[in-house]
Amino acid sequence: MNKDEIINKWLNHELTNEELHVFNTRKDFENERRLAGALHHFSAPELKQKEILVSILSAPKLKTKGSIFKPLIRIAAILVIGLGLFWYSLTLNTTIDSKIAEKLNIILPDNSEVVLNAKSYISYHKNSWLENRTLELNGEAFFDVEKGSSFTVKTNEGIVTVIGTEFSIKQREHIFEVICYEGTVAVNHKGQQQTLYKGDTYLSINGNLIVTEKEKLQQPAWLTNESIFKSMPYTEVLKEFERQYNVILELDSDIESNTLFTGRFTHENLDIALKSITLPLHLSYSKTDQSIILRREH
Amino acid sequence: MAKKLHHTICDSTLFSAFFERHAKNLHDFLYYKFGSELNPKDKVQDAFIKLWQNCGKIPPEKAKSYLYTTANNLMLNAVAHRKVVYKHREIPVKNHTNESPEFVLEEQQYLEKLNKAIANLTEAQRVAFLLNRIEGKRFKDIAEILNISTKAVEKRIYSALKKLREDIDGI
Numbered sequence: 001m002n003k004d005e006i007i008n009k010w011l012n013h014e015l016t017n018e019e020l021h022v023f024n025t026r027k028d029f030e031n032e033r034r035l036a037g038a039l040h041h042f043s044a045p046e047l048k049q050k051e052i053l054v055s056i057l058s059a060p061k062l063k064t065k066g067s068i069f070k071p072l073i074r075i076a077a078i079l080v081i082g083l084g085l086f087w088y089s090l091t092l093n094t095t096i097d098s099k100i101a102e103k104l105n106i107i108l109p110d111n112s113e114v115v116l117n118a119k120s121y122i123s124y125h126k127n128s129w130l131e132n133r134t135l136e137l138n139g140e141a142f143f144d145v146e147k148g149s150s151f152t153v154k155t156n157e158g159i160v161t162v163i164g165t166e167f168s169i170k171q172r173e174h175i176f177e178v179i180c181y182e183g184t185v186a187v188n189h190k191g192q193q194q195t196l197y198k199g200d201t202y203l204s205i206n207g208n209l210i211v212t213e214k215e216k217l218q219q220p221a222w223l224t225n226e227s228i229f230k231s232m233p234y235t236e237v238l239k240e241f242e243r244q245y246n247v248i249l250e251l252d253s254d255i256e257s258n259t260l261f262t263g264r265f266t267h268e269n270l271d272i273a274l275k276s277i278t279l280p281l282h283l284s285y286s287k288t289d290q291s292i293i294l295r296r297e298h
Numbered sequence: 299m300a301k302k303l304h305h306t307i308c309d310s311t312l313f314s315a316f317f318e319r320h321a322k323n324l325h326d327f328l329y330y331k332f333g334s335e336l337n338p339k340d341k342v343q344d345a346f347i348k349l350w351q352n353c354g355k356i357p358p359e360k361a362k363s364y365l366y367t368t369a370n371n372l373m374l375n376a377v378a379h380r381k382v383v384y385k386h387r388e389i390p391v392k393n394h395t396n397e398s399p400e401f402v403l404e405e406q407q408y409l410e411k412l413n414k415a416i417a418n419l420t421e422a423q424r425v426a427f428l429l430n431r432i433e434g435k436r437f438k439d440i441a442e443i444l445n446i447s448t449k450a451v452e453k454r455i456y457s458a459l460k461k462l463r464e465d466i467d468g469i
Contacts, residue, residue, distance in 0.1 A: 011437075039412070039432055044334075044338075044432070044433075049318065
């Protein structure tokens with residue numbers, strides 16, 4: 001009988017009686033027999049299962065473990081998350097924006113005043129405002145700045161820095177206009193530095209600096225619901241009109257849109273305002289559902 | 299699909315049956331793997347206590363693997379705490395014997411060699427081989443206890459036998 005086969009069966013406890021006899025008597029299994037006999041000296045001690053089982057079943061169940069702390073942990077987690085959100089919110093900028101035909105009065109944390117003209121927005125950091133008076137502007141606004149450290153207005157066009165003064169900024173698509181009503185204003189526009197004193201205007205249209213006369217008004221006209229233009233391209237006037245009245249103006253193709261316009265319109269009455277911007281150029285207007293069409297008078 | 303009869307083994311009858319089925323195998327497993335020094339009996343008890351205390355959280359089909367993992371980890375913790383050389387039970391000295399002193403001495407030497415050789419096996423080889431030889435388990439039973447294939451068990455046992463033969467002169 002094959003030795004390996006018997007060893008194999010021996011290992012898997014499959015020996016038949018006959019094979020067992022061979023294993024127990026044949027000389028060449030002597031070593032295995034000796035090993036098998038000796039191994040019993042190494043057997044694991046008997047386990048007193050009954051005693052152990054009793055002691056296990058009498059062990060207290062741990063159902064309540066941690067139940068004292070769990071609510072506390074929950075509260076702590078909520079607090080941590082809440083505080084985190086709170087801190088995060090502190091770092092967020094405050095953003096205020098005005099819609100078409102809307103003007104907003106904003107008091108900044110240092111009591112400086114901002115008046116936003118229609119369709120404009122500012123964004124500033126509320127909590128560090130007193131240390132760092134910097135805000136971003138997109139659109140048009142009037143500032144009455146309290147005295148103190150420098151006050152900076154950033155726009156896409158340029159940066160305006162002031163100390164205790166009143167001024168307005170208009171930053172629209174093609175126009176960048178800063179008017180100083182009181183104190184001094186430093187304008188940094190496309191690498192150009194200019195200081196404005198009371199009544200000075202800095203006006204850039206399409207990147208070209210326009211020389212203007214002294215401003216006589218104490219504050220921008222739009223604060224009193226009027227828009228005033230001096231030699232302004234007509235398209236800019238129409239855009240301002242659209243911002244103030246939420247209408248769409250269409251210009252007949254035979255009208256020269258770059259005509260310079262000097263005049264004003266009110267923000268309070270659409271018809272009067274329309275007349276204000278059409279009569280001086282000998283235009284007429286007709287309203288449709290969606291838009292107002294401006295034509296040359298015949 | 300058949301609906302499961304029990305969701306937990308918190309019922310003491312169920313738990314007792316589970317204990318009867320696994321306690322001895324678990325103890326043998328720990329004993330042959332780690333030796334006697336680290337008190338495998340206590341670890342068996344502790345592992346079952348953990349299972350009993352957490353029975354609500356452990357589905358019955360996971361109970362066995364939870365039990366073995368827990369016990370094994372308890373053992374490993376103990377190993378880490380005091381590094382102990384693997385040692386099997388003391389070889390019993392027979393007081394009454396009618397065999398010749400030479401034979402007794404030779405037998406004693408053989409057992410010491412065997413003890414060393416067993417300690418020299420890998421844990422995997424030792425567990426499989428001793429469960430097979432001492433506890434009389436077949437390949438299939440061992441495969442089930444260790445959660446491995448029958449082929450792997452066979453391989454471990456053969457390699458263990460080969461190594462013992464090499465380590466003990468004459469085998």
